[in-house]
Amino acid sequence: MYRMMAAMLISLGIALATGPWLIRKLRQLHFGQTIYELGPAHQQKQGTPVMGGLMMAAGILICSLALHPEKWDGAWDTVIPLLAVSFLSMAVGFADDYIKAIKKRHDGLSPWQKIMGQVVMALGFSVYCYFSPMIGSSILIPFVGTEWDLGIFYIPVMTLLSIFIVNSSNLQDGLDGLLGTVTAVSSGGWLMICVILSLLPSLPGGVQPDTYAVTGVFAASLVGACVGFLRFNRYPAKIFMGDTGSMLLGGATLAMAMVTRLPLLLFFTFFTPVMSSVSVILQRYYFKLTHGKRIFLMSPIHHHFEKKGYSETQIVSMYMSITLILSLFAALGVCMIR
Amino acid sequence: MYRMMAAMLISLGIALATGPWLIRKLRQLHFGQTIYELGPAHQQKQGTPVMGGLMMAAGILICSLALHPEKWDGAWDTVIPLLAVSFLSMAVGFADDYIKAIKKRHDGLSPWQKIMGQVVMALGFSVYCYFSPMIGSSILIPFVGTEWDLGIFYIPVMTLLSIFIVNSSNLQDGLDGLLGTVTAVSSGGWLMICVILSLLPSLPGGVQPDTYAVTGVFAASLVGACVGFLRFNRYPAKIFMGDTGSMLLGGATLAMAMVTRLPLLLFFTFFTPVMSSVSVILQRYYFKLTHGKRIFLMSPIHHHFEKKGYSETQIVSMYMSITLILSLFAALGVCMIR
Numbered sequence: 001m002y003r004m005m006a007a008m009l010i011s012l013g014i015a016l017a018t019g020p021w022l023i024r025k026l027r028q029l030h031f032g033q034t035i036y037e038l039g040p041a042h043q044q045k046q047g048t049p050v051m052g053g054l055m056m057a058a059g060i061l062i063c064s065l066a067l068h069p070e071k072w073d074g075a076w077d078t079v080i081p082l083l084a085v086s087f088l089s090m091a092v093g094f095a096d097d098y099i100k101a102i103k104k105r106h107d108g109l110s111p112w113q114k115i116m117g118q119v120v121m122a123l124g125f126s127v128y129c130y131f132s133p134m135i136g137s138s139i140l141i142p143f144v145g146t147e148w149d150l151g152i153f154y155i156p157v158m159t160l161l162s163i164f165i166v167n168s169s170n171l172q173d174g175l176d177g178l179l180g181t182v183t184a185v186s187s188g189g190w191l192m193i194c195v196i197l198s199l200l201p202s203l204p205g206g207v208q209p210d211t212y213a214v215t216g217v218f219a220a221s222l223v224g225a226c227v228g229f230l231r232f233n234r235y236p237a238k239i240f241m242g243d244t245g246s247m248l249l250g251g252a253t254l255a256m257a258m259v260t261r262l263p264l265l266l267f268f269t270f271f272t273p274v275m276s277s278v279s280v281i282l283q284r285y286y287f288k289l290t291h292g293k294r295i296f297l298m299s300p301i302h303h304h305f306e307k308k309g310y311s312e313t314q315i316v317s318m319y320m321s322i323t324l325i326l327s328l329f330a331a332l333g334v335c336m337i338r
Numbered sequence: 339m340y341r342m343m344a345a346m347l348i349s350l351g352i353a354l355a356t357g358p359w360l361i362r363k364l365r366q367l368h369f370g371q372t373i374y375e376l377g378p379a380h381q382q383k384q385g386t387p388v389m390g391g392l393m394m395a396a397g398i399l400i401c402s403l404a405l406h407p408e409k410w411d412g413a414w415d416t417v418i419p420l421l422a423v424s425f426l427s428m429a430v431g432f433a434d435d436y437i438k439a440i441k442k443r444h445d446g447l448s449p450w451q452k453i454m455g456q457v458v459m460a461l462g463f464s465v466y467c468y469f470s471p472m473i474g475s476s477i478l479i480p481f482v483g484t485e486w487d488l489g490i491f492y493i494p495v496m497t498l499l500s501i502f503i504v505n506s507s508n509l510q511d512g513l514d515g516l517l518g519t520v521t522a523v524s525s526g527g528w529l530m531i532c533v534i535l536s537l538l539p540s541l542p543g544g545v546q547p548d549t550y551a552v553t554g555v556f557a558a559s560l561v562g563a564c565v566g567f568l569r570f571n572r573y574p575a576k577i578f579m580g581d582t583g584s585m586l587l588g589g590a591t592l593a594m595a596m597v598t599r600l601p602l603l604l605f606f607t608f609f610t611p612v613m614s615s616v617s618v619i620l621q622r623y624y625f626k627l628t629h630g631k632r633i634f635l636m637s638p639i640h641h642h643f644e645k646k647g648y649s650e651t652q653i654v655s656m657y658m659s660i661t662l663i664l665s666l667f668a669a670l671g672v673c674m675i676r
Contacts, residue, residue: 005670188662195534195673196534199537317519320347321565328530334342
């Protein structure tokens, strides 16, 4: 528990301390955002430095490596996948941001390059989990309290889910403070889930104290990092997290869900990013099917709300509320696994 | 657990459903806010309906009464004090709001009347807890994991603490969405604390499943009520909770802490309201001591931040972040009680 508290404070401190330096540095390098010509009127945000995700990455990395439990052997099996997924996802986002920043264009990596990077990450991770003795092919069903063995289907299903979640996170990141706030709250939820898992006397497949301890520290460092980042990112934002940050947060959340064998809870704690993705997909298919009609004024759905007249801060507060309630639901659902 | 989920949704639904009606009704009655002449430039808020706390009260009351555990006997001992403290505190705030609204003046109850009402509530509650076989004079010390028997001093200490907490809540309520957001998150923390308490195998003084179940339902209904209320109260606010609401939330939070024997955790989950009070006290004494100097540009401290150039939404986001981190700390501290 002390490790989790320390992780929260240390990664908060790192984000707060490195933030001003990073903003200055990125400005010097002219790594500013190029705003879509199509979006709602956000032209004044042109040039805001991007890649703020880096100030979160440092804290998460340091805490996960430094605050492992005494018995390092068992912990290693959990630390590696958590960090690998987070930082591989981030690498794809970083490449995208970097190319955009250098070329001063809206498009970074080609969609094909981006998806290939994600497929490699997602497939590798799913295969790893499938063969890991700590994780395996069966997932826990919260609320009901049983296990569901997906067998070999675990790999394709989890690969698709992984790609979906990381992209959802990426799509959600479109308003000042939005994804940072949502991930701060949802990571708090994951921290509580880890604590509850470690207190449950029995679980299908066995209780794995090391996994929960390590994942708890990781979740706590995410909370700290997001809160620290928000200091600079809340409306009006001085820096954006960029694809670097949004894919890091998406990958990190995905990783926590997979190693605790609770991928279904992503639809609770990460509901608003999922909603962003679904709104984009619905919009696109409806547009094709009806040859030009739209469901939403604009997708992802947070831009729809903007066009409806909600302010950025109202939308952030609304998404925070939804995430808070659903994260608490998720934690309560975990209690029912006995 | 199902009851806690139901409580969250029902009180959310009640707040959302009654909100528009309540706003219309209060407008008809001309129960609008009279803004301090002294404060930061909030003159445009003149006339915003007050007593929005009522839309939270209904949900909390209904959920607590309807969603009790099967064995009503044990639960009753916890439901009664939770509701009594919340609604007695609210009554003082309501009287204040009502007189202000009728007289169209800034001052409602005299300070003397207000404090007397609070003393009656606080003293009565402390005496009740002292003699209750479920609670008693010893409090739990989180993080360390021991018990501390205050003996007869329990009564004066808890009376003072109760008055302090309810007034802190009242002082915090000064910006759109501020206290609602803070209490939504901190009540989420109390919900998690109740869940964790119920999972701990042993506690000094014994484990009391009924108390935790009932308090968990109560906490969940608070989360729902606050989130529902925020729909109308977030910046720009269509309604204020008034003293009715702020004292209700203060009383409710106090009550949860007392019945779970964790009053010390109020300084974590309710840190920002406590900070508001402390800033007012510091300001006043420093002013007297130095014959006219000030520590803060204005107290409570959220107005200091406003004068420093932070926007209302930035301050709300900052207070939310602090409350999130400290509520998670509180929950982790409870895990350490073994």
